[in-house]
Amino acid sequence: MPxxxxxxxxxxxxxxxxxxxxxxxxGKNPCLTCATSGGKIFVYDPYSRRDEQDTPKVRYLxxxxxxTAVASGRLDPNIGRDILLVGTNTDVMAYDVEENRDVFFKEVPDGVNAMVCGRVGTHNQQPLAVVGGSCNITGYDADGEERFWTVTGDNVRAMALADVTGDGSNELLVGSDDYEIRVFANDDAISEVxxxxxxxxxxxxxxxxxxYALENGTVGVYEGRKRKWRIKSKNRVTAFSAFDxxxxxxxxxxxxxxxxxxxVRNxxxxxxxxxxxxxxxxxxLLRADYRQDGGGDDMICCSLDGEVRGYKTQGALGGVGSLKDDEFMDENVKEETLVELNQKRQDLLAELKGYERNTRALYNAGVGGETETTGTIPKDTKVNSSLEMNPEEGCGEVVLSTNNDTVIKAAILFSEEIFDEEARFVYFPNPQRVAKVAIKPKKDSAADVAIKVLVSSRTSSTYHVFEVDFRLPRFCMYLPLKALPQVPASSVQVRIAERLVKIAKWIDDAFMLQTSREVDDYSEECGCHMVCLRDSKPLSIRAVNAGDDGCDVVVHCDDMDTCGEVIQDMTKALGLxxxxxxxxxxxxxERLRETLTRVDEYNALRSRLVTDVADASNTIKHLIIRAEDSRIxxxxxxxTRMYGELRDxxxxxxxxxxxxxxxxxxxLAALREVNQTIQKAAKLRAGGPKxxxxxACxxxxxxxxxxxLFKIIQLGADLAEQTAGFE
Amino acid sequence: MADDEDDPSSREISKCWLAMKALERHDLDECLEHCNAALEKNPYDQQMWYIKTRCLTLKNWIDDTELEEEGVAEVLMDEHATAAMPRPGTSLRRPGTRTQTGMPNQGIRPTTSSGRPTTGFLRPGTSTRPMTNKGGVEGAFRGNRPGTTRPVTTSGRLVRLGTASMLAEPGGPFINVDKLDLRKYAQRPALARVLCDYILHHDRNPKKAVELASLATVNAGFDDWWWKHRLGKGYYQLGLLRDAEKQFKSSIADMPTIDATLQLANVYIRLDQPASAIRVYRAGQTQFPGETSMLLGEARIHDALNDMAAGVALYKNVLQWDATNVEAIACMGAHHFYTDQPEIALRFYRRLLMMGVNNTELWNNLGLCCFYASQYDMTLHCFERALQLADDDNMADVWFNVGQVAIGIGDLNLAEQAFKIAVSVDANHSESFNNMGVLDLRAGKVDQAIANFQTAHELLEFAHEPLYNAALTAFKLGQFQRAFEKVEKALENFPEHEDSLELRRQLVQHFNLL
Structure with a gap:
């Protein structure tokens, strides 16, 4: 409906x-404020007051x-009006439009990608300007003081403030470039999707x-961590909002x-x-009571070329039916509907033809040869699926097989987590009973794969489609080994108040092993060795019984990320x-140490370059003025001489x-690396220590x-503080 | 100094001590002599080097909190201000936008060439900040007064000062900063400090100063307010206002100082954020109660925003702390004069006189006050004194005022003579042309009058009087179209001008009848 x-x-x-x-x-009148080309912001104030006739409706900043980001909000409760927040690649500025005054101006070396303004978590005493940069989120109060800081996995792209848990304080929803949607309560990520x-x-x-909306044109809704629906379009999502x-x-x-x-979707x-x-x-897409006509908020939709439309809650206009549809019906919509219906007609016609052909063939062939020509297959045909590891190729394989002599001609696999394009179509030139499809998940995460298997008899050209659901375990890319050629130098050790048997069980569940068979309450230790198929890095997990205190779990792996994933999975599975x-x-x-040195170097170089440029631009100004003077x-x-110099x-x-x-x-890259290392180190912990x-970092x-910093990463905040006291 | 014991020269008074004493007495030339003599003997004598550096710095020291004039380039090409068209009364660039009820308006209180009301005290920068880009390149070139020009760039002028100070030294520059290893100096806090000041105030090379200061601030562990302050100064001179703001703020947080506060406010003035600057001054006043430079700074901003009442209150406050503050007294005098209290204004100006100020402007003002306070016997004497002291810069103003007084007493001949002299002294004196036009009109020389109004307008585009006069003349001559054009322009300059409004009303009526 239009x-x-x-x-x-x-x-x-x-x-x-x-x-x-x-x-x-x-403090009273809403102004539409947008960034426009040339590093300018314009404020469109439809309520310019009568006593200030010479003030234009559109003002430029x-x-x-x-x-890179624009937001507004009542940052300082003492000032009864909104503050404009402007983020650029290098700084964030809070600006009081009414008074023409900076509230604060802060350098943010890693840039501003997203920004919201409001109260976060139990930082309830004052609203914050929450700035999402690369791999980190910072909250500034009205004085420009940092009140909130945390790390995320990658560039922050989208943020929203809302009370998700219903505890009366706002949580921060953060969407980032590493495909994750995190929910932060205070500094703690309470949920990740x-x-x-x-x-x-x-x-x-x-x-x-x-x-949520994704870069590939997917839009959907989550209820907690469960997805309710999603749709995908070939277009890009450029604005996203919720409004009744x-x-x-x-x-x-x-x-x-x-x-x-x-x-607008339900x-x-x-x-x-x-x-x-x-x-x-x-x-x-914005919301505001823009016209202040007592009709509540409008949804305001802005387009690139400066067209702005506002929409009221449609019920308030006296019912949708009473509207003159034709007047607003766009030409585009008409055409699209036509194309859609035509397409449907074509499909139906083709289907009908197929049925006609089949019946004709059946009629011609009589009773005997029905299997070969019509493409029917035995009624009890089934498709089974299983997962196999292929160490030579370094990937996993989904094995599909039928239970009789029908063959698999092709398979379509759907899984947005595993395949870049969400789906993959595999065609087998020599159809066999058993077919293998290689899959290589990029990340360690459990994934559902919906498989459509095209099955037919050997010669038939008609396929039967079987749907198979397949669940890929989280750590499927790890291949168990008897022993490791060399134990990795890096390790993380955790003390867990849990029985050894339980830990063995978790290992079995996570890595599809059978270690728990030999483990009982009196065993000294258990463990396993594995190698990652992606980069063939070894991983070894060992749990040692520590008596009444529970167990010590040691994860050996050179990849900090993998260790974090393992620890996170364990905490979740064991409910720690x-x-x-x-x-x-x-x-x-060692890498972090090098990176930090590099950051210092880059910073020093940057400040030198900045002064150089400022100096040069002064000279440029001087030359222009001299040249213009000569022109006059x-x-x-x-x-000519001046302009020549100017060119050089x-x-x-x-x-x-x-x-x-x-x-x-x-x-930027170095700073990102630092933040990512902190994020990885955080993943080695859970709850309060995290x-x-x-x-502390x-x-x-x-x-x-x-x-x-190194101490904290190594021992955690509490211990690091204690040891620091001794030094 | 232990070595001096063996030295035969130790029986004389140590050169170093002499140089120190000379420096303390501020006898810089003598100090330099001692230093030069000692350094010739031993070029690596650190204490002499230190003293000489201090000495040269002091010699070229300029109070940069007061030096605030933007160059042509800054006017034309810089867009530091966030708001291009800020709300009335929140920007220094739109001075005429706020009119206070009960305060004298443009019609009574004259404006400077940039359209800002005169304040009673000529100060750098604030009284001459031009409107944005009005008049293009030619407009930007135009200086304080008609016929003068402004510096090309702010830093350019500083460089000029730097080269001038270098030329004055025999045997080339004392320290060649480009050849120094700043890293080495940054390790030695005492030497680095004098060197930094030397680079800033003697060489006027903010780039190098910033380099040294940033190295030194790293060595100081980022918590030395002094280095932050110097960094801020360097950035400010380079035009990196945001960096300067950061450094000054950080410096004030570590250690509140008056200088840093004033500089920070200057940054905001350059950013065209008067409200922020006022906040900085207020915060500074809580730290340093009774610091008149901050009070004056705030008052100046109020003046620049056309908020005279707030300014006057501050000037009074200044006078309570410092009864000899010339600027405050002068501004109070001007305020009272233009609010129709010439007797009180007279008392302020007499106070200035008692304090030893003796210049053309003061005598001129005294003359005017006497005239309006009906002390006619004193008036012409004052003007005589003013003329005795006057030079080409301000003589025209005095003659103009003599003309004013002559009109007041009805001696039109004297008036015309006075205006003619004023114009002969300063061919760009717009006000005199305007008044001459009025006199011409009275004498029936209409063509000449129109020409005079035209000249007056061309010389001072922000004034509304010549335009109104031209419009009125055209109206009386029956050239309605011309009259309408002129009166429209006059209203552009002064929207509330009652006579112009009335004239336009009549013109509109006329056109409607036609």
């Missing part, structure tokens, strides 16, 4: 994707940098239900696409409720709360800029105490 706008505005400026907000900068692509949009619906447009008290998922389509089913379309990609560990990763620590005086010789200097500046860009990128460790980095 959506009826309650108002339309055409602005002269572009609205860049995702860079728009509505703020009450004078010069940021003069590449704007792995998706199939980079997460670009998040919107809270109600309770633990939230909508039907007036039934439940929010709908609103999606803006790169082709200018706006869709949160239960994903059905399209309303549609509208714009001439250019939609750049933002707080886990503290002793981590010993000589290689990673008609002294062409001097003017300009070329030099461009070279300098190239250097700066490279340096900046290297710095949160404490992240906070941040503190250590802030005061530039590399030694303490």
């Amino acid at each position: 959506l009826v706008p309650s108002f339309r505005i055409k602005l002269d400026d572009q609205i860049l994707q995702g860079l728009a907000t509505v703020g009450k900068f004078d 010069n940021i003069n940098k590449n704007i 792995t998706e199939a692509e980079k997460v670009v949009g998040l919107a809270h619906l109600s309770g633990s239900r939230f909508g 447009l039907t007036g039934d008290g439940r929010k709908e998922i609103c999606v803006g696409w790169s082709n200018g389509k706006l869709e 949160q239960e089913t994903g059905e399209v409720v309303y549609k509208d379309s714009f001439k250019s990609p939609i750049s933002a 709360g707080d886990v503290e560990c002793t981590a010993d990763f000589p290689y990673d620590m 005086l008609k002294d062409w010789k001097t003017m 200097l300009n070329r030099e500046l461009i070279r300098e800029h190239q250097k700066r860009v490279e340096n900046h990128e290297a710095l 949160t404490k460790m992240v906070a 941040r503190q250590a980095i802030k005061v530039n105490n590399v030694h303490a």
Whole structure:
């Protein structure tokens, strides 16, 4: 159904994707604020006051940098108005539009990718500006002080603040480039969901239900950690939001696409409720009581070319049926429907033809040869599936087999976690009873694979489709070995208050082994050795009975990430709360030490380059003025000389800029690596120790105490503090 | 100094001690002599090096908290200000946007060439900040007063000062900063400090100063307010305002100092965020109560925002702390003069006179005050004094005021003579042209009057009087179209000008009748 706008505005400026907000900068009137080209922000204030006639409706703010995030909110409760937050590649600025004043200006070396403003967790005393950079999230209060810091796996792309757990304080939903959607309560990640692509949009619906959008055009809804529905489009999602447009008290998922389509979908089913379309990609979906006509909030949809439409809750307009549909029915929609229906007709015709042909063949052949020609297969045909490991190829194989002499001609495998394109079609040129499909999951995560197997008799050209569901275990890429050629130098040791038998059982479940057979309550130890098929790195797990205290579990592996995954899986499976560990990763620590030195170097270089450029730009200004001066005086010789010098200097500046860009990128990469190492180290722990460790690491980095940082990573926050006291 | 015992020269007074004493007395030339003599003997004498560096720095020291004039390049090409079109009363670039009820408006209180109300005290930068880009390159070149020009870039002027100070030294520059290994110096805090000040104030090379300061601040473990302050200064001179802001803030957090506070406020003024600057001043005032430089700074911003009432309150406060503050007294005087209390203004100006200020402007103001306070016997004497002291820069103003007084007493001949002299002294004196036009009109020389109004307008685009006068003349001559154009322009400059509004109303009525 087409959506009826309650108002339309055409602005002269572009609205860049995702860079728009509505703020009450004078405390009363909402202003649409968007980033536009050339590092500028414009504030569209439809309520310019009468006593200030010369103030235009659209006002520009010069940021003069590449704007990467825009947000607004009541950051300082003492000021009764909204503060505008602007994020760029290098800094974040809070700006009081009304007073033309910076509230704070902070350098953020790793850039700002996403930003929200509001109260987070139990930092309830004051609202924070939450800034998502690369691999980390920082919350600033109104004075620009850091009140909140935590790490995520990768670049933060989407954030939303909502009370997911229902405990009265806001949790932070974070979508990042490592395909994860995390829910943070305070500094602690309380829930993680792995998706199939980079997460670009998040919107809270109600309770633990939230909508998400991915870079590949997938949109869906999660209820807690369970997905309710998802759809995929070939277009890109450019704006994502939730708003109750039907007036039934439940929010709908609103999606803006790169082709200018706006869709409103039911949160239960994903059905399209309303549609509208714009001439250019939609750049933002916002909510605000923009017209202040007493009709509650509007949903505001901005498109790239500056068209803005507002939508009221449609119920408030007196029922959808009473609207003149034709007037708003877009040409596009009509055409699309036509194409769709035509397609359906074609399909049905083809199907009908197939049936006709089959019956004719059956009729011609009589009773005897029905199997060969018609393609029917025995009724009891079944397809079985199992998983095999192939160490030579370094991958796993799904083995499909039929139980009679029918053959498998092809298989379609669906799994968004495993395949880049979500699905894979495999055709077997020489159909056999047994078919193998290689799969190679990129990450250690459990995945569901839906397989459609095309089965037929040997000669027939008609296929029968069998659907098989297959669950890939989390650690399927690890192949058990009798003994390791060499025990990895790195290890992590955890003390767990759990019986050895239980741990053995967990090992069996996780790695599909049979270690628990030889283990009982009196065994001294148990363990297993494995090798990863992806990079052939060895992994060994050993649990030693420590009497009444439980067990010591030691995981040996050179990959910190893998150790973290193992520990996380174990804590989850055994239902452990707080886990503290002793981590010993000589290689990673060495790398971290090098990275930190590099960060220092890059920073020093950066500040030198900045002053160089400032110096050069002063000279440039000087030359331009001299040249212009000569122009006014008609002294062409001097003017030519000045412009010549200017050209040389300009070329030099461009070279300098190239250097700066490279340096900046290297710095970013190094900072990311540091954050990722902290994230990995955090994964070796769980519960309280994990949160404490992240906070302690941040503190250590802030005061530039590399030694303490290593201690914290090795021993955790508490122990590191104690040992520091002795030194 | 233990070595001096063996030295035969030790029987004389140590050169080093002499140099130190000379430096303490601020007898810099003598100090330099001692240093040069000692350094010639031993170029590696560190204490002499130290003293000489301090001495040269002091010689070229300029109070940079007050030096605040933007160059042509900054005016034309910098977009530091966040808001391109800020709300009225929140930006230094739109001074005319806030009119206070009960305070004198443009019609009574004259404006400077940049359209800002005069404040009674000529100060660098604040009184001359031009409107954004009005008039393009030519407009930006135009300086403080018509006919003068502004420096090309702020840093460019500093460089010029630097080279000038270098040329003055015999035997080339004392320290060649480009050849120094700053890393080595950064390790030695005492030497690094004098060197840094030397680079900033003598060489005027902020780039090198920043390099040295950043090395030194690393060595100091990032918690030395002094280095942060110098870093901020360097960044500020380089035009890296955001970096400067960060350093000054950090410096103040470590150790509140008056200088850093004033510099931080200057950063915000350059960023065109007067509200932030006022906050900085207020915060500074809680740290340093009674610090008049901060009070004055805040008052100046209020003045620049056309918020005279707040400014006056601050000037009063300044005078409570420091009764001899020339700027505050002068501003109070101007305020009272323009709020129709010439008797009180007279008392302020007399106070200035008692304090030993003796210049053209003061006598000129005294003359005007006397005139409006009906002390006619004193008026012309004051102007005579003013003229005795006047030079080409301000003589035109004095003659203009003589003309004003002459009009006031009805001596139109004297008035015309005075204006003519004013114009002959300063061919760009717009006000005199305007008044001459009015006199011409009275004498019936209409064409000449129109020409005079035109000249006056061209010389001072922000003034509304010549435009209104031209419009009125055109109206009386029956050139309605022309009159309308002129009056529209006049209203652009001064929207509330009652006479212009009335004239436009009449014109509109006329057009409607047609």
